[in-house]
Every structure is written in structure tokens, then in C-alpha cells.
């Protein structure tokens with residue numbers, strides 16, 4: 357049986373289970389491990405039966421629970437090399453410190469060295485230099501308002517290198533794939549394609565199992581021809597409908613963030629999604645799922661009405677069922 361279960365979708369966490377034959381893949385791991393398992397059980401999915409995790413891009417709402425979950429289940433994680441590197445950079449503890457925290461660490465290390473070698477002069481720089489609090493690396497995807505830190509990774513004591521398990525970037529197994537190069541995970545064929553979004557190497561997918569094709573394309577600034585081509589002849593289409601343009605314009609985000617969301621590497625508006633459905637979509641999917649709806653700049657009803665209008669205007673369509681992916685609860689699994 358083929359099944360597609362959206363566990364969470366939106367700026368506070370994204371995860372979907374794709375099952376086909378004897379294989380189960382988790383697409384993105386943006387919830388904490390505990391919440392992920394809770395939702396899987398709610399949706400009738402067994403966490404222990406997952407075979408692999410595949411990551412679309414390294415923004416927090418897509419990777420938050422990744423290391424804890426992959427370690428707990430002992431399963432491989434599929435990334436593009438660019439996304440894997442970006443994820444590792446993000447998790448490297450030094451990069452997550454504020455400048456003040458870094459100074460504090462220098463101070464502590466100096467104190468430890470002094471304690472070990474009494475009488476030596478303190479060769480450190482001036483630890484009292486009152487620098488303003490400065491974040492060395494900002495949280496990825498600030499516009500998506502990640503509210504929680506990644507699952508806390510174990511910190512290595514400073515006097516020895518971290519062991520494998522203490523290294524926050526350690527995973528049971530890592531597999532690389534590339535956009536444009538289809539591959540298989542067990543019984544599921546995966547076709548990865550590039551999408552325009554402001555991450556290292558963001559990817560959309562078409563999954564195929566037992567002859568059923570499921571397209572997965574959220575978080576994209578616009579729909580370029582290569583993506584349009586991927587979204588044809590599918591049985592299930594999951595597509596972003598992130599924001600209402602007026603709500604975004606009048607909403608709470610700072611100007612720079614609004615510009616980013618609207619840019620060609622930002623997010624798809626209800627209008628852009630409707631335009632695609634009206635003019636470029638072949639209408640073959642049995643299910644269309646609108647995903648990654650903004651909680652600040654969209655309303656489910658606006659997204660639904662906009663997409664429904666676009667679909668209803670087309671007499672040639674088969675029975676497209678329109679569903680909305682939720683942030684706070686799983687959608688019940690779609691069986692084929």
C-alpha cells in the first residue's frame with residue numbers, strides 16, 4: 357500500500373511520511389523527536405518502521421529534530437552534499453555562540469589554563485572589553501520564525517576532542533544525492549529537483565511507489581519551468597501556499613523579511629499557487645495539498661478559496677480533492 361501522511365507543515369516544523377511497498381521514508385525532520393513520534397502514532401504510523409530520513413534543506417523548521425531522531429532509530433539520512441555541509445556548519449557549537457558567550461568561553465579556558473600552570477602570566481586579551489551582544493551566525497530562515505533551538509546536542513568537555521556520539525553532527529549514516537539524478541530508497545523511487553529558495557541546495561521531490569507518483573514542492577519563491585514539469589502527471593501534489601499578499605504587506609514582519617518572503621527565493625503566495633493551478637497544472641492529481649501556510653500572513657480559508665477558485669475554473673479536471681496541511685496536527689494519511 358502507498359500512503360502519504362503530512363505530520364506537520366509550516367514555519368514551526370515540517371515532516372511527512374511517504375510509504376510504499378515495504379519502505380517508509382520521513383521527509384524532513386522539523387519537529388522534536390518526541391513530538392514527531394507522538395504525531396506518527398496519532399496518525400497510525402510506527403516510528404520504528406522508518407527506513408530513512410530525507411532532507412529538503414537546512415532551515416530550522418526542516419531539521420530541528422534530525423540528529424536525535426536519526427540516532428534513536430539508527431537510520432540513514434539522505435542529503436545533498438551542500439545541505440549536509442550547511443547543516444553541519446549550523447550545528448558546530450562555536451557558530452551558535454553570541455560574541456558575549458564566546459568571550460565567556462575564552463575567559464573560562466584562560467582560567468583553566470592558569471589553574472593548571474600557576475604563576476604563568478595571563479596572555480589572553482582583555483576579557484572585560486564590553487562588546488555589544490552580537491550573534492556570530494543568525495538563525496537560519498529568520499522569516500520562518502523558528503522559535504526553538506535544535507534538540508540540544510551533547511557538549512564535549514573542553515579538554516578533549518569530542519567522541520563520535522558527542523559530536524552534534526554525528527549521524528548513523530549519511531547518503532548523498534543530487535538534483536536531477538533519480539535514485540531509490542528501498543521500494544520508493546525518488547526524483548530530486550532543484551527549487552528556488554534561499555538555502556544552500558534546496559530540493560523538491562517526486563516519489564514513486566507501486567506506480568503512484570507523489571510530488572513534494574514547498575518553500576519556493578516562484579515556480580520555474582523545471583519545477584512545473586515535475587509537477588505534471590502526479591497522483592498527489594503537495595504545493596506551498598504560504599501567504600496572502602495583502603496580509604503579508606500589512607502584517608507584522610519587518611520590511612527586510614517581507615522582501616525576502618516575496619523574493620524569487622522566498623515563498624509562494626496564494627496567488628502564485630492559484631496561477632499555477634489555473635494555467636500550468638494538468639489537473640491529474642487525485643489530491644492537492646496546500647502546505648507551509650504562514651500563521652502570521654495567511655488564513656486557511658484564504659488559501660483554500662484561492663486554490664478552489666483556480667481549480668474550479670477548469671472543467672477538464674479530474675476529481676481533485678483539496679486538502680490543507682496543518683502546523684499543529686497531522687493530516688490523516690492518504691492511501692492509494
Ligand SMILES: [Zn+2]
Pocket residue numbers: 366367370415417418500575648
Ligand atoms: Zn520552511
Ligand SMILES: [Zn+2]
Pocket residue numbers: 413415497500553555575
Ligand atoms: Zn526554508
